[in-house]
Amino acid sequence: MKLFSCQSCGNIVYFDNRSCERCGHRLAYMPEAGTLTxxxxxxxxxxxxxxxRPGRSRILCVNAQQDGCNWLVPPGTGDAFCRACRHNGTIPDLTQGENLERWRLMELAKHQLFYALLRFDLPLATRMEDPEHGLIFNFLADPPAQDGDKVMTGHENGVITIALVEADDAEREKRRSGMGEPYRTLIGHFRHEVGHHYWDLLVRDAGKLDACRAVFGDDSEDYEAALKRHYDEGVPPDWQERFVSSYATTHPWEDFAETWAHYLHIVDTLEMASAFGMEVKPSLDTEGSLSARIDFDPYAAESIEQIIAAWLPFVFAMNSTSRAMGQGDLYPFVLAPAVIAKLGFIHRLLHRQV
Known part of the structure; x- marks a missing residue:
């Protein structure tokens, strides 16, 4: 994610801004140009x-009417939805209770995800274009307690379901604490679940299974049995030496999806740090091991080593600053050498180097 400037007055504006606070112009994102206008x-x-370009008129995504989107539809088309919202399947009844506000939060996270997917020029077929594997999102509210089970967030053959209740901060924190997770966010859910989708497209369907298994393990292991073992027996005591999160230990599919999500966390956050011209240079760091100048585009980084060399000093500084405010770490994870190697596979996969 990066900063933008208002073309009318030069004010700095952000990806999710709907209007410029200085001049009042309405703002919208043009995905084909990668800019806010x-x-x-x-x-x-x-x-x-x-x-x-001069002389061309545009329309906003129809979801802008409910303040669920600030993107323009593709030029020269008759589409009603933008590049991100055309992948929506089911959304909740927006007239009921808190559904509208929760859906808006879902859309904000989804659009941030699509910003990255478009930056990496990843395949984005809709369900109409590819009925078997097209990417589609269902945002579902839980039924009344007496009417059935709660909605489970997950992925299956391009269908990503996100439980609407995850947009409730209190409920999400309750689940995070109850499951012993150090981190649980809406954007985290989106990045993880779409990782499963791109495992299908970029690994399984692209003939990269052997290369992926050499890094993440044998995905032919029975998933349901692995999931049961994870919840019955817990995680290996040395898991942090090999996995980015405890959930990644469940099965190679989850390891891939977790690592994919963390790669997107890191790249997107570093892009914002770069936009602010951030440099980490502790005065007590005489050896330079905690120093970094973030002056490159992480989406176009040459290697995972370049990304990690910037990320580790940056996140050490951010975690320390967060603690000074009495908050938990911004990024409460350890990147062991084996995990960095897995992140390297994701990097090469996204840059078509595998």
């Missing part, structure tokens, strides 16, 4: 984007 009315539902 100021808008001017062009009559009816049409807008002129100041960041676009």
């Amino acid at each position: 100021a808008l001017e009315p062009a009559g009816g539902i049409e807008w002129t984007a100041l960041g676009d």
Whole structure:
């Protein structure tokens, strides 16, 4: 994620801003250009984007009507939805209770995910384009207690289901604490579940199984048996030496999805650090091991080593700052050498080097 500037007044604006607080112009994201643009009315539902070529009018995604989206639809199409919202399957009844506000939070996380997927130029077929493996999101509210089981977040053949209750901060924290997780966020759910989708596309369907198994293990192991063992027996005592999270120990599929999610966490966060021109240079660090200048585009990084060399000093500083505010670590994970090697596989996969 990065910073943007308003084309009307030069004010710094952010990815999720709907309007410029300095000049009042409406703002929208143009995914094909990778930029946030100021808008001017062009009559009816049409807008002129100041960041676009002159003379072309655009329309906002229909979900902007409910303040669930701030993206423009692809130019020259008759689409009603933007590049991200066209992947929606089921959304909750927005007239009921807190569903609208929770759905808006879901959409914010989903759009942040799509920012990264588009930056990496990943395949993004809809369910209509690919009925068997197209990517589709279902945001489901739990039924009344007497009417059935709660919604489970998960993935199956391109269908990603996210439980709407995960947008409730109190409930999500309750689940995080109850499951002993150091980190649980909406964007974390999206990045993890889409990792399963891209394992299907980039590993299984692309003939990369042997290369992936050499790093993550044999995915042909029975998943249900592995899941039961995980919850019955717990995690190996040395898990932090080989896995990015305790849940990654469950099965090679989960190890891949967790590592994929963490790679996106790191790259997206480093891009914002780069946008702010951040440099970490502790005065007591005489050897330079905790120093880094984040002056590169992590989405275009040459290697995982370049990313990790910037990430470790940066996150050490951010964790220390968070503790000074009485909060937990921003990134409460240990990246052992074996984990960095797995992150390296994800890096090479995304850069078509596997």
